[in-house]
Amino acid sequence: MAKHExxxxxxxxxxxxxxxxxxxxxxxxxxxxYGDRFQITRAEWRxxxxxxxxxxxAAKDISAYSTLDKMxxxxxxxxxxxxxxxxxxxxxxxxxxxxxxxxxxxRALFQKIVPLAQAREDYLLEDLDPQERAVLxxxxxxxxxxxxxxxxxx
Amino acid sequence: MAKHExxxxxxxxxxxxxxxxxxxxxxxxxxxxYGDRFQITRAEWRxxxxxxxxxxxAAKDISAYSTLDKMxxxxxxxxxxxxxxxxxxxxxxxxxxxxxxxxxxxRALFQKIVPLAQAREDYLLEDLDPQERAVLxxxxxxxxxxxxxxxxxx
DNA sequence: CGAAATTCGTTGCGAGCGAGACGATTTTGC
DNA sequence: GCAAAATCGTCTCGCTCGCAACGAATTTCG
Numbered sequence: 001m002a003k004h005e006x007x008x009x010x011x012x013x014x015x016x017x018x019x020x021x022x023x024x025x026x027x028x029x030x031x032x033x034y035g036d037r038f039q040i041t042r043a044e045w046r047x048x049x050x051x052x053x054x055x056x057x058a059a060k061d062i063s064a065y066s067t068l069d070k071m072x073x074x075x076x077x078x079x080x081x082x083x084x085x086x087x088x089x090x091x092x093x094x095x096x097x098x099x100x101x102x103x104x105x106x107r108a109l110f111q112k113i114v115p116l117a118q119a120r121e122d123y124l125l126e127d128l129d130p131q132e133r134a135v136l137x138x139x140x141x142x143x144x145x146x147x148x149x150x151x152x153x154x
Numbered sequence: 155m156a157k158h159e160x161x162x163x164x165x166x167x168x169x170x171x172x173x174x175x176x177x178x179x180x181x182x183x184x185x186x187x188y189g190d191r192f193q194i195t196r197a198e199w200r201x202x203x204x205x206x207x208x209x210x211x212a213a214k215d216i217s218a219y220s221t222l223d224k225m226x227x228x229x230x231x232x233x234x235x236x237x238x239x240x241x242x243x244x245x246x247x248x249x250x251x252x253x254x255x256x257x258x259x260x261r262a263l264f265q266k267i268v269p270l271a272q273a274r275e276d277y278l279l280e281d282l283d284p285q286e287r288a289v290l291x292x293x294x295x296x297x298x299x300x301x302x303x304x305x306x307x308x
Numbered sequence: 309c310g311a312a313a314t315t316c317g318t319t320g321c322g323a324g325c326g327a328g329a330c331g332a333t334t335t336t337g338c
Numbered sequence: 339g340c341a342a343a344a345t346c347g348t349c350t351c352g353c354t355c356g357c358a359a360c361g362a363a364t365t366t367c368g
Contacts, residue, residue, distance in 0.1 A: 225325080226326095229324085229325090249333060249334085250333045250334070
């Protein structure tokens, strides 16, 4: 019996590593769309998407919808406002909150990006048949649930 | 025919978004291991893993092995060296390069982390049967190839 | 009703990151 | 063999990011 067993470990086969690399590459491939052409960051794109789906949300709701924390939302909105894509207005029902709304340019930009984004999504998944897509979908949900459980329970 | 068609778009169903959220959560769940207990960052863990698999690599090779750019490797190695986990030595065959080697403590730490990391990996995937894992595996490879194609071709 | 606790969004600060310049070395190509 | 180009790793600069503290407003609860 060897006293110091060698621990075999290949990073390239480690699921969390593979997932991180995949997500990084996919994210970059999609960010080319809004980044290169429209000078928008990922956080800004998510805010646009949130307001595109449900215009007139409070920053808090955008945070929940987009998995960005309140700071990221605050800073992204500041930039979007400066670019004339979003307006802020104090909510009369709760004067701490700011209601965010897409301007006409904001809506126009959103509607320009969406088809491009969906085309990229389709392209990325093109090699998968419907059954594979279904399995991937379910697998992602299952793993996500487990990961969130780990994070909550320390 | 409506002049302004509404573009329906749900961020929660957008594959790149779901993938990013999943990867973020998985990464965080794994980082709890080496982060909380051993004060190691993700980049440092990847360097450890690279050297654990193949001790005595040059920084350049670690970069390729771990998908970190040379800057991240340089900084991670600096911290690991200060912590006494890695040593740097000029390569005599190419005196620009530095050969990096795990110290005894470095190897010990690596061998302590690996089983924990593998346990987390197993736990995360526990809900998937072998067939699902196989599909997931293949799907990730296919999508990665597509994403990398997009990145290269602009 | 009123003080304490909570929530919303912003901001200041320190750490960390990426792009590009750099010195040192090696490789290329004439 | 030597000048030009490429490569290795580090460093610097500017920017971004996250933590924590904050002011303002609201909710809780005695």
